[in-house]
Amino acid sequence: MQPLANITLLKPAGAIEVRNVGQVFKTTTQDVVALEDVSLDVKPGRFVVLVGPSGCGKSTLLMMMAGLRQQTSGTITISGAPIPEPDPNRVGVVFQEASLFPWLTAEENVEFPLALRGITKSDRRARAQDALKLVGLDGFGKRHPHELSGGMKQRVSIARGLVQDPPVLLMDEPFAALDEQTRMTMGDELLRIWAATGKTVVFVTHSLTEAVYLADEVIVMSPRPGRIVDHLQVSLPRPRTYEMLSGDTFGSLRDRIWRHIRKSA
Amino acid sequence: MSAATLRRLIVISLIALWEILPRAGFIPELFLPSLSSTLAAGWNEAGEYGHALAVTLYEVAISMAFACGGGILLGAIVGSLPRPRILIMPMVSSLYAVPLVILYPVFTIWLGIGSESKIAFASIYGFLPTMLATAAGIQTIDPQLLLAARSMGATLSQRLVRVIIPAAIPTVLSGLRVGGALVIVGVVVSEMLISSAGIGYLISRYRTILDSPHVFAGVLLVLAMAIAFNAAIKWIERKAAIWQTGTRAGQSAEEIAPAALQPAT
Amino acid sequence: MQSGPGVKAARVAILVALFAIWEILSRTGIVNPRLLPSASDTLMTLSDLLQRASVRKDLAVTATEVVTAFALAVPVGALIGFLIAENRYFADVAKPLLFFAFSIPKSIFLPMFILVFGVGFAQKVGFGFFSTIFIVIMSTTTAVESVKVEHLTVARSYGATPMQTAFRVYLPSMLPVLLEALRISMIFNLTGIILAEMYASRDGIGHQIATWGENFQMKQLLAGVVMIAAIAIAFNELVRWVETRCSHWRT
Numbered sequence: 001m002q003p004l005a006n007i008t009l010l011k012p013a014g015a016i017e018v019r020n021v022g023q024v025f026k027t028t029t030q031d032v033v034a035l036e037d038v039s040l041d042v043k044p045g046r047f048v049v050l051v052g053p054s055g056c057g058k059s060t061l062l063m064m065m066a067g068l069r070q071q072t073s074g075t076i077t078i079s080g081a082p083i084p085e086p087d088p089n090r091v092g093v094v095f096q097e098a099s100l101f102p103w104l105t106a107e108e109n110v111e112f113p114l115a116l117r118g119i120t121k122s123d124r125r126a127r128a129q130d131a132l133k134l135v136g137l138d139g140f141g142k143r144h145p146h147e148l149s150g151g152m153k154q155r156v157s158i159a160r161g162l163v164q165d166p167p168v169l170l171m172d173e174p175f176a177a178l179d180e181q182t183r184m185t186m187g188d189e190l191l192r193i194w195a196a197t198g199k200t201v202v203f204v205t206h207s208l209t210e211a212v213y214l215a216d217e218v219i220v221m222s223p224r225p226g227r228i229v230d231h232l233q234v235s236l237p238r239p240r241t242y243e244m245l246s247g248d249t250f251g252s253l254r255d256r257i258w259r260h261i262r263k264s265a
Numbered sequence: 266m267s268a269a270t271l272r273r274l275i276v277i278s279l280i281a282l283w284e285i286l287p288r289a290g291f292i293p294e295l296f297l298p299s300l301s302s303t304l305a306a307g308w309n310e311a312g313e314y315g316h317a318l319a320v321t322l323y324e325v326a327i328s329m330a331f332a333c334g335g336g337i338l339l340g341a342i343v344g345s346l347p348r349p350r351i352l353i354m355p356m357v358s359s360l361y362a363v364p365l366v367i368l369y370p371v372f373t374i375w376l377g378i379g380s381e382s383k384i385a386f387a388s389i390y391g392f393l394p395t396m397l398a399t400a401a402g403i404q405t406i407d408p409q410l411l412l413a414a415r416s417m418g419a420t421l422s423q424r425l426v427r428v429i430i431p432a433a434i435p436t437v438l439s440g441l442r443v444g445g446a447l448v449i450v451g452v453v454v455s456e457m458l459i460s461s462a463g464i465g466y467l468i469s470r471y472r473t474i475l476d477s478p479h480v481f482a483g484v485l486l487v488l489a490m491a492i493a494f495n496a497a498i499k500w501i502e503r504k505a506a507i508w509q510t511g512t513r514a515g516q517s518a519e520e521i522a523p524a525a526l527q528p529a530t
Numbered sequence: 531m532q533s534g535p536g537v538k539a540a541r542v543a544i545l546v547a548l549f550a551i552w553e554i555l556s557r558t559g560i561v562n563p564r565l566l567p568s569a570s571d572t573l574m575t576l577s578d579l580l581q582r583a584s585v586r587k588d589l590a591v592t593a594t595e596v597v598t599a600f601a602l603a604v605p606v607g608a609l610i611g612f613l614i615a616e617n618r619y620f621a622d623v624a625k626p627l628l629f630f631a632f633s634i635p636k637s638i639f640l641p642m643f644i645l646v647f648g649v650g651f652a653q654k655v656g657f658g659f660f661s662t663i664f665i666v667i668m669s670t671t672t673a674v675e676s677v678k679v680e681h682l683t684v685a686r687s688y689g690a691t692p693m694q695t696a697f698r699v700y701l702p703s704m705l706p707v708l709l710e711a712l713r714i715s716m717i718f719n720l721t722g723i724i725l726a727e728m729y730a731s732r733d734g735i736g737h738q739i740a741t742w743g744e745n746f747q748m749k750q751l752l753a754g755v756v757m758i759a760a761i762a763i764a765f766n767e768l769v770r771w772v773e774t775r776c777s778h779w780r781t
Contacts, residue, residue, distance in 0.1 A: 093687040113688035268622030362766035363759040364721040370743025450635040472641040
C-alpha cells in the first residue's frame, strides 16, 4: 500500500479520503458488520459532522481516521497517506470528558503529546501557552482538571489536540457530557477556533441541532450495518448565530436528518 | 477451555497433589501430611475435636454478638452524623493500623486464660472493621432516596424504618461478613497463643509434639468454619439482593467489603 | 477528608481525655493499679525501655523481619497481580481463587511455618510474606483496573511508546491505589510478624511482649503495647499524608 508517494503531492494537507471502508468485529459466536462500504471525501478546512443513532459506527469511523483502529477492508488516507497508526503530526483527537489526565495540570495535559516527542520544557511550555490562549484559557494553565468546569476541561482537550498543529482535528462527541448552555457556548467557541486555525474538523455527535449548527456538511449514518444514508450541504452563512436555529433553512435540514434517523431507529 | 473449567481443574489437582506429594515422599509428612492421613487423624480423635469445636463456636458466637452488634450500631450512628464522622473516623482508621494481637496478653492478665479473654480479644478484633465498613456503607445511601421520602412527608422515624434501614442492609451484611471472619480468626489465634481449650489450643498442642496430621486436622476444621460462615453470609446476601439497588451507583456489598479490608493474618 | 484546625484540636482533646481517664482510674484506685498502671507510669516505663539495649535489639530484629518480608512480598505480589490483571483469561481463572485465599484466615497456617522452617528468622519472614502477598496481589489487580481506557487511548492517539505509556499513564494512574495498598499491606505484614513472634520465638518485640504478659509485668507490657501502637500509627499516618498530597489524582 505504498505507491502513494506521488499522489501525496497532489493531495493538500488536511484532506481526508475514505474509500469503500468496511469494518467487521469478530466475536466467538458471530461476525458483526459495524461498517459497510463507506466512502467519503473531506476537503481541507471543511467542518464535517457525522450523526446517527447509537451503533451506526460513526465513532468507529472516527477511530479509524485517527489510526486507533484498522478497517477490515477499503482505504483511508489523511493528507494523501494511509494512517496505519496514530500520527499526531497529521491528526489531533479530542475525546469525551474523561480523557484529561487528572494528575497533570491543564498546561501539562496540553504538553503531553509534545513531551512524548522529547521536546524541551521551555519550548513545550511556550506552545502549550499559545494553545491555551487560543482556546480562551489564558491563565488557567496551573489548574488541575478537577479544578476546572466541564466546558473548561473540553477546552483543554481541544488545546491538547491542536498543540502539535495538525491539519486535521477529529472530535468524538466532545460536548456530550456538558449541559445545554455550556454546549452552545462551546459550539461557538469551537467555530471561532476553527475559523482562526483553518483546520479540517470531523465531529461526531448525537445532537441534530449541534450537527446543523456547526457543520459545512452533515453525514448521516444508519446502523446494522453502519452505512452513509445521506450527505447534506449546510448552506447557512457564517458566522452562525443563535437566531438561525429558529429559521426555516435550519428547520428543514434538521427535519431531513431526523427522518433518516427515525427510519433506521 | 473456559475459565471456570480450568479453575475447577486447578482446585482438583491441588487437592490431588496434597494427597500425592506427601505420599510419594516429595514433601516430608512433617511439613505437609497427606489429605487422607489428616482426615484419618481428625476422625480418630473426633470426640476431642468435637469438644474443642464446641468451645470455639461458643466463644465465636458471643464475640460475634459483641463485635458485629456493637460495630454495626456504632458504625451506623457515626456514619450518619457528619460531625462525629469527620471527627472520629480518621482516628478509628488509624487505630485499625495497630496489630491488635499485642492486646491479647493484656486481656489474659485481666481476665485469665479462659473463654473471657478470648471473647474480649475477638470482640475488639472484629469490632473496628465492622464499624468502619458500616459507617462507609451508610454514606453510600443515595441522598435522592431520602429526599424523595421527605418530599412525600415521611417523618424522621419513618425515614429510618422505611428508607435508611432497608437501604443499609447490604452494608450491614458486608460489615457482618468482615467482622465475623475476623472474630473467627481472633478466637482461634488467641486459643493458639495461650489457652487450655478450643481448636486453636489443639493445633498448638499437637504442634509442640510435632504431630502434623493432627495439626492439619485442626487447621482444616477452622478453614471449614470460615468457609461455612462465608457461604452463610453469601446466602443471606443473595436473599437480600433486592435491596442493593438502594445504594449509590448500585454499589454492592462485594465492592464495599474490600474498602474495609480485614487485617486477618 | 478535609479537616480544619478545630477538628484537629478536638481530636487531640479526645486523645488527652483518654489518657487523663486512664491516669485517674489508676491513681484513684478505682481500677487496681497493678492491673492498670497509670498512664504516666506507663510512659515513664516506655522511655526507660527504649534506653535498654535488649529492647532496642528486639526492635531491630522485628524491624529487619518486617522490612525483609515486605521487600519480598511487595514486588512478587505486584508482579503476579499485574500479570493477572493484564490478561483477561488469567483474571477469570485466578480471581475467585485469590479472593478465596484472601478471605481465609492466614494465622492458622502459622504452625506449618514452624514445622517447615523451625523457629527463627526464615519462619517469621516466611509467615510475614504469606500474610502480605495476597493483599498485594489483590490491590495490584485493582490498581491496574483503575487505569482508565480513555487515558490509554489518548496516549495511543498521540503515539506514546509502551514505555511512555507505562511511565506516563499506568504509573500515575495506579499510584494512589498502590499507596493505599502499601499502607494496608504493611498492616497485614506487621500483624503477621508480631503474631509469629508472640507465638514461638526467641527474640523480637512480639516475643518480648508475650514474655512480659506471661510474667505479669503489666507496666512493661502496656509500655510495649503503646510503643508498637505508636510505631504502627506513625507509619500509617505517614503513608496517608502522602496519599492526601496526591489525592487530586483520584478525581
